[in-house]
Amino acid sequence: MNAPIAIIGTGIAGLSAAQALHAAGHDVELFDKSRGSGGRMASKRSDAGSLDLGAQYFTARDRRFVEVVQQWQNRGWAETWAPELYNSQAGQLSPSPDEQVRWVGAPRMSAISRALLGALPVHFSCRITEVFRGGSHWSLQDADGNSHGPFSHVIVATPAPQASALLACAPKLAGVAASVVMEPTWAVALAFDTPLDTRVEGCFIQDSPLDWVARNRSKPGRDNHPDTWVLHASSAWSRQHLDLAKETVIEHLHGAFAELIGCAVPAPSFTLAHRWLYARPAQAHQWGALADADLGLYACGDWCLSGRVEGAWLSGQDAARRLLEHLA
Structure with a gap:
């Protein structure tokens, strides 16, 4: 044996x-x-439903991975996600559609x-x-x-x-x-009982503590209520504020989100912060x-x-x- x-x-x-x-x-x-x-x-399972706090989606370029992802789709573990994408630069939101096929786990990332x-x-x-x-x-x-x-x-x-x-x-x-340097990321989830009045479902962000936000309900198989959002801080901001208290991180990133999203943002009914110490390799x-x-x-x-x-x-x-x- x-x-x-x-x-x-x-x-x-x-x-x-x-x-x-x-x-x-x-x-x-x-x-x-x-x-x-x-x-x-x-x-992460939470009082506001299941939340993808880490990888938001994934892409498939290598032939071998493309084949495997298609198997995952056939088995009901993964689905394509086609959000209304925006870009935010210098505080200005602009639509940013692209041809990239994005995949997510269904009904949550951890399904895979x-x-x-x-x-x-x-x-x-x-x-x-x-x-x-x-x-x-x-x-x-x-x-x-x-x-x-x-x-x-x-x-x-x-x-x-x-x-x-x-x-x-x-x-x-x-x-x-x-020798590998890995970058940290602060992730924050916010839930709103009244859905936010915006068309944004995913947004790449420059010139802000944030570098990404996503609307959870736009992903296949997710709950519609409450209206949950996942915010990712930039590597630079996360590195500078690595040891900040979670409440303070939520306050900062909620503020940055409210400035960026282009609609009224009420007080969230639920908040959560998670620190990914090793979110991604620097190169x-x-x-x-x-x-x-x-x-x-x-x-x-x-x-x-x-x-x-x-x-x-x-x-x-x-x-x-x-x-x-x-x-x-």
């Missing part, structure tokens, strides 16, 4: 690798510090990660703090001091700053991960995935490629492919 393969992180990269390895007949065991799967594609996870064995609320090798096998230690293993291989599928610590057994890989890379095949240690994530959902999925595929090639 072969030992299973450990995968740390159940975002799109980790789930992509897990799916590929499972399809090839290998046992996998997943670990995540959160209470659910999806990483930055997770949705839940479906990909399926019945695979997973440990949630389990933060792995150390990956170590004993003899010919790997073991993992969690924040509560529990040990997990033995495992034949380990794939680290977490944001780069967290991955570098878990890759300590392979200093070269740890160094590469440590794209071409690594695909990181591998020390002799050791049996791998790393993948959006930071290995484009920083997009597509990059995360492709990176997970690449990690699985390299592992399988080494086994062949």
Whole structure:
């Protein structure tokens, strides 16, 4: 009986690798510090319904990812989203239609990660703090001091700053991960009992603390009431205000939203703030995935490629492919 393969992180990269390895007949065991799967594609259940606080949508350009997204659509996990798009510059709103096909999970972003996870064995609320090798096998230690293993291989599928610590057994890989700069993003959700009188459903913003707003009800399968909006602060603003109290962040971004949206904005009936410490890599890379095949240690994530959902999925595929090639 072969030992299973450990995968740390159940975002799109980790789930992509897990799916590929499972399809090839290998046992996998997943670990995540959160209470659910999806990483930055997770949705948060709230008193105002389900909210996509992280990735707002995704695009598909690579042929392999295009095919997979079409499968997701056929299975009812994903749908296209065609919002009325605007641009805001120097306080001026202007329509900004484009030809880009945008995808979202249905009826919420986390539908995709839940479906990909399926019945695979997973440990949630389990933060792995150390990956170590004993003899010919790997073991993992969690924040509560529990040990997990033995495992034949380990794939680290977490944001780069967290991955570098878990890759300590392979200093070269740890160094590469440590060199990646990841940008933070403050996300705020606002709900209004009376729908806002605006045609805006998505808006790219310059010259503001905000760089994106989206109207939740414009996405397929979402609740119409209340009228919920998700606001993302710019990386620069988020970096400068990283340790601000959530209430103050909500106040600032609500104010910026009211200035920008071009209609009366009443006091929201519900507010929520979430800080994504590692929202996106500051620049794209071409690594695909990181591998020390002799050791049996791998790393993948959006930071290995484009920083997009597509990059995360492709990176997970690449990690699985390299592992399988080494086994062949």
